[in-house]
Amino acid sequence: MAFPSLFPIHVAKTTAAIVTAQTATASIDTMGYDFMQLAVKLGTEANATSVPTTLKLSESDITDATGYSDIKAFVGGTATDGFSLTGSVFTATSTSANVVFNVDLRARKRYIKIAMSPQVTDALFGVYAVLARGEASPSTAARLGAVTLIEG
Amino acid sequence: MAFPSLKPVVLLDATSVATNATNTSILDTMGFDFAQISVDMATADTTTHVPTMLKLSEGDTTDSTAFSDISGFVGGTGATNFSFGTPKTSVANLYVFNVDLRARKRYIKLSVTPVTPQIVSAAVFLARAENSPSVAGTARSGCAILVEG
Numbered sequence: 001m002a003f004p005s006l007f008p009i010h011v012a013k014t015t016a017a018i019v020t021a022q023t024a025t026a027s028i029d030t031m032g033y034d035f036m037q038l039a040v041k042l043g044t045e046a047n048a049t050s051v052p053t054t055l056k057l058s059e060s061d062i063t064d065a066t067g068y069s070d071i072k073a074f075v076g077g078t079a080t081d082g083f084s085l086t087g088s089v090f091t092a093t094s095t096s097a098n099v100v101f102n103v104d105l106r107a108r109k110r111y112i113k114i115a116m117s118p119q120v121t122d123a124l125f126g127v128y129a130v131l132a133r134g135e136a137s138p139s140t141a142a143r144l145g146a147v148t149l150i151e152g
Numbered sequence: 153m154a155f156p157s158l159k160p161v162v163l164l165d166a167t168s169v170a171t172n173a174t175n176t177s178i179l180d181t182m183g184f185d186f187a188q189i190s191v192d193m194a195t196a197d198t199t200t201h202v203p204t205m206l207k208l209s210e211g212d213t214t215d216s217t218a219f220s221d222i223s224g225f226v227g228g229t230g231a232t233n234f235s236f237g238t239p240k241t242s243v244a245n246l247y248v249f250n251v252d253l254r255a256r257k258r259y260i261k262l263s264v265t266p267v268t269p270q271i272v273s274a275a276v277f278l279a280r281a282e283n284s285p286s287v288a289g290t291a292r293s294g295c296a297i298l299v300e301g
Contacts, residue, residue, distance in 0.1 A: 001185075001186070003252075004188075008277065013192060035155065041165065073301035083299045099296070102299070104155075144246070147236070147237045148234060148236055148248070151251075
């Protein structure tokens with residue numbers, strides 16, 4: 001099998017809680033790829049109104065914090081925003097990701113930043129990305145940024 | 153753009169794993185031909201601190217007795233093992249498994265044991281699906297909200 005050219009990134013992983021109103025952010029360099037899938041996993045919320053205050057993607061040509069602008073389709077909120085944040089999604093106990101973003105990078109700038117603020121202190125926050133449709137396949141551990149690449 | 157048929161699965165939430173404790177998680181691969189499993193282990197204390205165990209096993213059922221190790225996907229020094237390489241002491245250590253699922257049983261189990269306490273997380277992206285998991289729903293796309301653009 002010719003393996004697909006996927007590039008995994010553990011964008012954010014922590015065992016510490018994110019407190020109310022704190023914003024966690026992380027940037028991803030997407031250079032050389034046309035597609036990104038981003039999975040966001042949050043802790044179980046106490047009630048259906050405890051949706052994140054902020055959950056969005058922004059983009060920039062540079063990594064400077066002032067260079068980012070929101071990508072409208074990927075800004076969570078009410079019906080007038082890019083997508084709705086439904087409370088029940090975050091109250092259900094699940095081993096699955098809560099929110100998945102499929103991003104066509106051809107129309108996007110090089111750096112994509114995810115920002116998340118919980119409405120109440122959140123027990124868990126993990127963001128996992130995979131870049132796909134690369135110009136070149138990252139077929140070695142070094143190119144993947146990994147210690148070891150095992151294939152079979 | 154027609155989006156590729158990828159399905160994310162969080163195998164292990166970021167967890168501090170104690171010395172010689174083993175964390176395991178089982179992945180259901182039904183309907184997919186390829187899996188990329190990435191295991192993130194925190195910065196190593198020294199360059200000799202490779203994991204005590206890092207391996208994949210497979211089974212037709214989820215019963216713990218049903219799993220057998222997959223040759224080539226067991227870390228170690230034996231002839232059929234993969235080599236751990238040199239752990240990084242300044243950044244996190246990422247171990248990536250590219251798995252051709254066509255030759256594998258339905259369930260894949262990840263087992264990881266650090267040699268010293270480390271924060272470990274693991275995620276999977278399943279690919280080459282029989283059917284595209286292109287709509288939200290935990291069973292199909294692995295999430296409750298799916299945003300595309």
